[in-house]
Amino acid sequence: MEHPVIEFRNVTKRFGEVAAVVENNLAVKAGEFLSILGPSGCGKTTSLRMMAGFEQPSEGEVFIRGENMTGVPAYKRPVNMVFQHYALFPHLSVSDNVSYGLRQRSPKPSLAELAREVTEALAMVRLDGYESRRSYELSGGQQQRVALARALINRPAVLLLDEPLAALDRKLRREMQIELQNLQRDVGITFLLVTHDQEEALSMSDRVCVMREGRIVQSGSPRELYDKPVSRYVADFVGKSNFFAGPTKDTVISVRPELVEIAANEAVLPEGLSAHYSVKVLNRIFLGENTEYRVANDTLGEFMVLTPRKSERSSGTFEIGDTASTGWRPEAALVLAAT
């Protein structure tokens, strides 16, 4: 079997009393777009920094392309990082920023070669003609692209991206997400993206690792994580879900809001539902293509229902205070670990 490009072997990283990363066995496969998803402080940045070589693990080893790189300094590692705040060199032009990595090599590439590579890299991030600009003359999105070009020009084994889009506004972020995805496909370089934005992780990656307190709790394709979360934590973090008391003390039942059917009365609910619950509509939020209802049932308590616009023609809409009937198919109810 092919080596993972980057692999943690039982890596633990402690800062004094704080364990930032715990017995972690993260593995990145060649060519994939992997996201690490987790809340603030769960050790995402620390993981990336150990891969880049800015931090060394307290225990365990870091392998890159099957080679033990534990203790090897950052400048000798074949990975590159896109920093959250870009960290462009303010005293260098865009072109000198982008060619920085190539200029550290020996023998140094010729000027003509550098110029050609820079042009190519800038074209890749759609910044043709920006060679002589200074980094502070660029917008946030443009700086982001320069940072990308500066890293990609080195053809790293893995491109490490630490919340690269966090500083951009919503619309630009959406654009950059698509662009990053296309870029990854075009250049065929392995991307490892760190984010706490589940939508970003789900929409961009081939695979997502969910982290919690330094450990990886689940990894899989976005669809797997969404459809088959292993615990309440994952189900809650990846998408929205309703949680009801489970069959045992340590379990919960999770039902995704969009899998809950709602109708004016039991008679018009679809066939094949496991049970019917009459509810009272507490709140309604119009989301454009969907409508979200917050409803309450005497035994289940409050939960959410998400109905697509399309279904409204048959099921109608509900006003606050209406009574309605809800239910879901047996396979929609997942029994999960409560932790």
Place this chain on the structure above:
Amino acid sequence: MTAAPARSRAVTALLVAPAAVFFVFLLIVPLMVVVVFSFGERAPAGGYSPAFTFDNYLNLAARGKAFVNTLTLAPLATLLTAIFAFPMAYFLAVKVDPKWRVMLLVLVMAPFWTSQLLRYYAWIMLLGGKGIPAWLAYIGIADVRIINTPWAVLIGAVYGFLPLMVPPIYVSLEKLDKRLLEASADLGATPIRTFFQVTLPLALPGVATGSMLVFILLMGDYILPQYLGGGKVFFIGNALVDLFLQSRNWPFGAAVSVALVAIMFVTIFFYMRFVLGKTGTRRAALV
């Protein structure tokens, strides 16, 4: 025009006034007096008598040695001071635990707490016949003369002006975004290359400020050359002391002064253009 801008302009004028008064009366006026004097003649009993002659300027070569000494030793001493100050500032800004920084910075300044003369006398002892040369003779390196040579002046300058050079460099290194150093390492630069490609260029504004300060003070200095140069290595400042206080040839002294100021202006102008030409706009963007 509305009242608001007029009032804000009045406030501005009020705020600028003290600086303007200071500037005009303590800088412009004395300078003009000096310029006027420089075209005059020495009164028979010494001092100034009105005239209009270029003789004083044509006579500048008579003090050529002072100009040559000043213009070689001042830049050289500035360079040496910068070279010694940089590692100190770097150590303070990057390596030292932040809680010790202030204390160590104060220690760098500590020599300023004692009188300048006292410190120069200490150096006279150290560099004089019974000091370092005696120790060198003891280990077999005989006949080294330091005191009253340009070397003594250089050593004294580096020692004396280090406390002025360290802080501006410290500030620019302190301000330096450490993530840039990581970015450089990430892109494959060894620590040494990172230093020359990132740290040093970004600390240049601090080096420029410190160098300017030290250079200007050295150009006008007369105490340092008098004590450590022992009258053998004299600066323009010493020539001025001599002309104004000993031979009382005020017009010639004034001409030497004007020449000194002119040289300073030109040097500073080109130096700033050279340094800021590369980094000025960037510095504006960083602040």
